[in-house]
Amino acid sequence: MNIIPFFSYGFVTAIILSFSTISAAIEPIRVVLEFVPDIDNGRRTFDICARCHLPEAWGNDDGTYPQLAGQHVNVLMKQLLDIRSGRRVNPSMQPFVQERTIGGYQNLGDVVAYISTLPMNPDHAKGPWPPGSLEYRGGGEIYQSHCARCHGETGEGNNELLYPRLQGQHYAYMARQARLVRRNLRKVDPSMAALIGALSTEEFDKVLNYVSYLPVPQADLAPDAQWRNPDFQ
Numbered sequence: 001m002n003i004i005p006f007f008s009y010g011f012v013t014a015i016i017l018s019f020s021t022i023s024a025a026i027e028p029i030r031v032v033l034e035f036v037p038d039i040d041n042g043r044r045t046f047d048i049c050a051r052c053h054l055p056e057a058w059g060n061d062d063g064t065y066p067q068l069a070g071q072h073v074n075v076l077m078k079q080l081l082d083i084r085s086g087r088r089v090n091p092s093m094q095p096f097v098q099e100r101t102i103g104g105y106q107n108l109g110d111v112v113a114y115i116s117t118l119p120m121n122p123d124h125a126k127g128p129w130p131p132g133s134l135e136y137r138g139g140g141e142i143y144q145s146h147c148a149r150c151h152g153e154t155g156e157g158n159n160e161l162l163y164p165r166l167q168g169q170h171y172a173y174m175a176r177q178a179r180l181v182r183r184n185l186r187k188v189d190p191s192m193a194a195l196i197g198a199l200s201t202e203e204f205d206k207v208l209n210y211v212s213y214l215p216v217p218q219a220d221l222a223p224d225a226q227w228r229n230p231d232f233q
């Protein structure tokens with residue numbers, strides 16, 4: 001009985017999405033997630049994603065593919081919608097998230113719900129300077145003054161406000177994203193873009209290195225790096 005209003009509301013707001021700013025984008029994502037997720041369907045749909053993001057959704061160390069496991073559901077959904085519409089440029093993935101390939105909002109919601117059942121990579125790729133090294137110093141101060149108010153004191157992000165979790169993400173992926181923001185090639189919150197843009201090269205390198213070492217809570221991690229997703233064995 002409720003499906004039709006959700007569908008039509010989702011449709012109307014999704015049209016607004018392609019013209020709108022980040023805060024206005026929150027609404028359609030909530031609408032999409034009003035669907036009761038079907039995890040089994042999500043697992044089947046994830047098959048296509050696994051070809052690039054791997055069956056564990058851990059991505060890869062060189063950062064070509066980001067880790068998806070552990071990311072907030074609303075953030076995943078927003079990225080899917082942005083990539084689908086071309087708002088976020090991702091030519092290799094874009095064909096796989098079109099309505100004709102992956103289906104409507106229900107399927108998107110299902111795949112996101114499935115991803116949220118997966119544990120995170122316990123050994124994600126880190127930056128060049130480990131804690132204790134001379135170069136590591138200073139990154140934490142820049143993070144707390146420039147990034148923590150959105151991404152959280154420990155990089156936990158915020159599902160409601162669509163701030164990505166940075167904990168556990170591969171260093172090379174984050175560095176690439178931050179460089180895209182710096183060069184204005186990925187649209188993000190304008191205040192993040194301004195903050196990132198104002199950093200010196202040294203500050204930029206230090207803060208991204210620091211972020212890559214933010215610890216991930218034990219409870220969110222797979223037991224070890226050899227863990228393989230049993231759904232894809």
Ligand code: HEC
Pocket residue numbers: 045046048049050051052053064065066067068071075076077079080089090092093096097102111112164176
């Ligand atoms: C052909 C390879 C490919 C396929 C298939 C693919 N992706 Fe991706 N995906 C990528 C690449 C590459 C990126 C990172 C692009 C960049 O660097 O901006 C990405 C980024 C993402 C992001 C953004 C993550 C973040 O933290 O910002 C999400 C979410 C995502 N993919 C989900 C999916 C889902 C769900 C599927 C299956 C429906 C899927 N992808 C299928 C290649 C792929």
Ligand code: HEC
Pocket residue numbers: 022066078088143146147148149150151162163164165166169173174175177178187188189191192195196207208211
């Ligand atoms: C005003 C809030 C805000 C501040 C401050 C901010 N960010 Fe962000 N950041 C965001 C939002 C929002 C996104 C996701 C944009 C989108 O929807 O594509 C993001 C995305 C990112 C990403 C890409 C994550 C992914 O999974 O794709 C990285 C890396 C990042 N921020 C690092 C930083 C760093 C480092 C700082 C401090 C120098 C910082 N951010 C400051 C709001 C902020």
